[in-house]
Amino acid sequence: MARSGAPSLPNLYGLELEALVALLGGHDAEPYHAGQIHRWLYRFRRFDPAKWTDLPRRLRSRLAETSRIDPGSIAGRAEARDGTVKYRIALADGGEVEAVHMSQRGRATLCLSSQVGCALDCDFCLTGKMGLARHLDAGEIAGQVALIQEDRGLGGAPFNVVFMGMGEPMHNYDHVMAAFRLLTDPLGFGLSHRRVTVSTSGLVPGIERLAAETARPRLAVSLNATTDAVRDRLMPVNRKYPLARLLEACRSFTRATGDRFSFEYVLLRGVNDTEEDVNRLARIVRGHRAKLNLIPFNPVPGWLEYLPPPKPRVETIRDRLLALGVPVSIRWSRGAEARAACGQLALLPDRPQGAAVGARAPAPSPRRQP
Numbered sequence: 001m002a003r004s005g006a007p008s009l010p011n012l013y014g015l016e017l018e019a020l021v022a023l024l025g026g027h028d029a030e031p032y033h034a035g036q037i038h039r040w041l042y043r044f045r046r047f048d049p050a051k052w053t054d055l056p057r058r059l060r061s062r063l064a065e066t067s068r069i070d071p072g073s074i075a076g077r078a079e080a081r082d083g084t085v086k087y088r089i090a091l092a093d094g095g096e097v098e099a100v101h102m103s104q105r106g107r108a109t110l111c112l113s114s115q116v117g118c119a120l121d122c123d124f125c126l127t128g129k130m131g132l133a134r135h136l137d138a139g140e141i142a143g144q145v146a147l148i149q150e151d152r153g154l155g156g157a158p159f160n161v162v163f164m165g166m167g168e169p170m171h172n173y174d175h176v177m178a179a180f181r182l183l184t185d186p187l188g189f190g191l192s193h194r195r196v197t198v199s200t201s202g203l204v205p206g207i208e209r210l211a212a213e214t215a216r217p218r219l220a221v222s223l224n225a226t227t228d229a230v231r232d233r234l235m236p237v238n239r240k241y242p243l244a245r246l247l248e249a250c251r252s253f254t255r256a257t258g259d260r261f262s263f264e265y266v267l268l269r270g271v272n273d274t275e276e277d278v279n280r281l282a283r284i285v286r287g288h289r290a291k292l293n294l295i296p297f298n299p300v301p302g303w304l305e306y307l308p309p310p311k312p313r314v315e316t317i318r319d320r321l322l323a324l325g326v327p328v329s330i331r332w333s334r335g336a337e338a339r340a341a342c343g344q345l346a347l348l349p350d351r352p353q354g355a356a357v358g359a360r361a362p363a364p365s366p367r368r369q370p
Contacts, residue, residue, distance in 0.1 A: 007092055009068040013041060014139020016181055027062050035187045041069065042188035045146050071143030074151060087151070089144055091116075095133060097166050099144040101152055108152070108159040112144050114176050115167025120201050122235045124224075124266060126300050127166045136167070138178035145189065161191065163198045164220070170198070170206025180217050193217060199264065204241045204249045211256040219261040220293075221250060225272050226280035234271070247284065254289045261288075264331075266295045267314060269307045278317055282324035292328040294318055 015023065020034040036054055040046045047069040049060040075096060076088035085101045100111040117130035145161065148154070161183060163169040169176045180196055183189045196217035200206055210216050225231035231238040238246075253261065263285055267273050285292045294317065296308035308314070314330060321328045 007068065007070075009066065011070050011092070011139055012037070012063070012067045013047070013069050013071045014137055014142060014178070014182070016138070016178060017185065017187065023067075024059075027059060027066075029056075029059050033059065038185065038187040042142070042146070042182060042185070043190065045150055047071070070139070071146045072140060074147050077151075085148075085152070087144070087148060089113075089147060091136075091140055097136065097140075097144070099148060099165055101148050108154060108157070110145055110148055110159060110161050111165045112141055112161060112163055112179075113165035113167055114141060114163055114169045114172045118167050119171060120168050120235070120237050122201060122222075122224075122237075124234060124268060124297060124304060124306050126303055129303060130166075132167075135172040135175055138175050138182060141175065141179035142182045142189070145183065158191070158195065161196045162220075163196075163217075168201055168203060170200040170203035170210075173206050173209060177213070181215075184215065197262075201235055202237050202241050202246045204245055207246075207249045207253055211253045216257070216259075219253065219259065220264050221246070221261060221290075222264045222266070223281075223284070224264070224266050224268075226277050226284060230272055234268075247287070250288055250290070259289075261290050263288075263290050263292045264295060265292060266297050267309050267317065268297050269309045269313075271306065273309045273313065273317060275320075278320050279324070282321055282326050285321075285326045285328075286324070290327075292321065292326055293331045294321075294328060295331045296333060298333050 010023075012020070012023075017034055017038060020037060021031045024031070024033055024037075033055055037052065040052045046052065049055075049064045049069075052060055070092050072089045072091055074087055075090040078086045080086075083103055087099045087101070089097050089099055091097065095116045097113040097116055099113055102109045102111065113136065115135050116133035118125070118127045119132035121128040149159075163176060176198065180198070181188075183191045183196055184193050193215055197220050198210070198217045199220040199222055201222045207219065207221075210219060222235075223231075225234055225238075225243075228238060228242050231243060241249075250261065253259070265272075265281065281292070294314065296311075296314050297306050299307060309317070318328055318330055
């Protein structure tokens with residue numbers, strides 16, 4: 001999939017319809033031409049204006065001269081035994097992010113990144129060890145979808161999108177929502193709103209903004225602890241938005257929207273998997289219109305010190321929660337040996353320089369706080 005246009009030119013890829021109409025006004029084009037261009041860019045993935053045969057030749061030439069079309073490019077891929085593929089996506093400024101294609105029972109799910117790195121520094125997540133370099137714009141987010149669609153030959157087949165890759169989506173709210181609108185625009189990718197899920201580590205203002213949206217993706221909240229003491233250690237964001245405030249924001253979200261949402265709970269052996277944790281977790285989830293996904297931790301030797309509970313213990317926790325009336329499922333790891341599983345995406349070496357297996361390393365760069 002080739003980029004078109006010089007890097008110094010404005011990028012058409014990622015513009016929403018209104019912005020594209022405004023840009024075309026400077027070329028004496030008709031507003032309906034914007035819809036035609038949207039179809040070429042997002043539905044048909046054709047990035048050479050010369051191929052847009054339903055547009056006037058003069059307009060195509062003018063756009064080719066004055067703009068570029070750059071969804072990014074695939075810089076590398078790694079495939080796991082289960083068919084999960086991790087992509088390294090090169091950006092126009094030389095930066096890179098990772099995205100993942102998963103397929104299960106014939107259904108494709110694309111896991112997208114929203115930032116280059118992450119500022120939140122969750123203790124069990126490899127992305128946080130990068131620090132935050134910058135936000136992605138809407139075109140760089142949607143471009144991950146287009147590149148994977150083309151590489152996997154997805155064509156017009158429906159697929160799901162989860163914002164669970166590199167970055168905290170609510171920290172880059174405006175660009176994530178612009179990408180969501182491109183993904184769900186009938187003239188764009190044409191996905192149903194319900195096929196897109198945005199996950200947050202608990203940025204309460206983002207949850208509140210999402211509740212006020214007329215059209216919104218599904219919400220997933222990364223919980224991972226049942227007490228503030230443990231969550232403060234695992235997820236520094238909890239010091240700013242502790243559990244009581246986060247859970248009230250979740251209740252307010254449901255009251256305002258009527259939507260169900262999901263809690264995500266990464267299971268860490270000896271940290272958040274005790275019987276007391278299970279009982280507290282049941283009380284938390286039952287107090288919301290929500291389901292629970294249990295995620296056994298995906299180890300990253302050399303970078304992260306944690307381990308998942310043994311499989312029988314994970315299943316025992318699930319069974320206990322079911323007995324307590326909690327709608328719960330286990331999200332077993334996919335793509336772990338390609339470092340494509342939950343919490344493993346990061347543009348880092350296999351181990352910190354000079355570190356022994358099992359040792360943890362400090363983050364290599366300072367973090368911006370949300």
